[in-house]
Amino acid sequence: MRFDVHPFKDLTEALEWARNEIDQAAGAARARYITIVPGQDATYQAKYADALAFSRAGYPEEKVADYPWVNAEKSALGGTARAAADSIRSSGDPWNMVVGPSIEQIRIGSKNELLSADAIGDAVRIAAEARAALGRI
Amino acid sequence: MEEIAIEMKAVVFYDATGRISSCAKLDTRSLAAAGANYLEVDEVVPTYDATHYVKKGALTERPRMNVTTSSATVTANGVSEVTVTGIQKGAQVMVIGPQAAHGTANGEDIHFTFATAGEYLIVARLFPFADVEVKVNAV
Numbered sequence: 001m002r003f004d005v006h007p008f009k010d011l012t013e014a015l016e017w018a019r020n021e022i023d024q025a026a027g028a029a030r031a032r033y034i035t036i037v038p039g040q041d042a043t044y045q046a047k048y049a050d051a052l053a054f055s056r057a058g059y060p061e062e063k064v065a066d067y068p069w070v071n072a073e074k075s076a077l078g079g080t081a082r083a084a085a086d087s088i089r090s091s092g093d094p095w096n097m098v099v100g101p102s103i104e105q106i107r108i109g110s111k112n113e114l115l116s117a118d119a120i121g122d123a124v125r126i127a128a129e130a131r132a133a134l135g136r137i
Numbered sequence: 138m139e140e141i142a143i144e145m146k147a148v149v150f151y152d153a154t155g156r157i158s159s160c161a162k163l164d165t166r167s168l169a170a171a172g173a174n175y176l177e178v179d180e181v182v183p184t185y186d187a188t189h190y191v192k193k194g195a196l197t198e199r200p201r202m203n204v205t206t207s208s209a210t211v212t213a214n215g216v217s218e219v220t221v222t223g224i225q226k227g228a229q230v231m232v233i234g235p236q237a238a239h240g241t242a243n244g245e246d247i248h249f250t251f252a253t254a255g256e257y258l259i260v261a262r263l264f265p266f267a268d269v270e271v272k273v274n275a276v
Binding site: 001002003004005006007121124125127128129131132 | 214215216230232234235236237238240242243245246247248249250251252253257
């Protein structure tokens, strides 16, 4: 038999705590990779989206004016628009292609698992497992 | 004036189940007259109630549950377990510490998890067995 020793008065309270724990752990994981400088994260996301679109369009150098962030990078650093786009992507791909989706997968998956938790011990366990998994990223 | 001899003897008082409530040295003549449930013993031992009981009119050592613990330390993450074996079916189990819990043992191994760090005391009680106390440090 199990004895799960915890501070919650009922399952509802435990689930609310667990959801918050998961979100907090995901936030901490993100903070290890992305900046919190005001406006900087939005800038990186815009640059990355522009570079991704430019690369997926086949690097149309003649249309670089349609990709303002790639164009700005090219103008600032010189070289080709392709090189500028690849440079932006090399910085952003790890986060956008791997780390960010992984964090979100754990976060959303764990919260989904909470939907079928019917015991306080399960809520604590799911939150603890999510926290551990997010701590390893 | 007639002198009355006082007979001071060590006795234990007990209830219908044999559970000892106290141990003292008293004049037994007054006890007999009051119809008290008592048993003469060799000496006053204040902790007799923890170690002995009265069975069929005799002072008897309380039987012991053969309890083992998998670990004295556990991670306080709601997942890692301390397993306690040997707690008899029907024993009242209480956890005392930063959080509390209680229940009745079903005779199976008991797996404890802790969501909050701290020192806990697991107590199991089933008379006439001697109480069991297990300390666990959740870190």
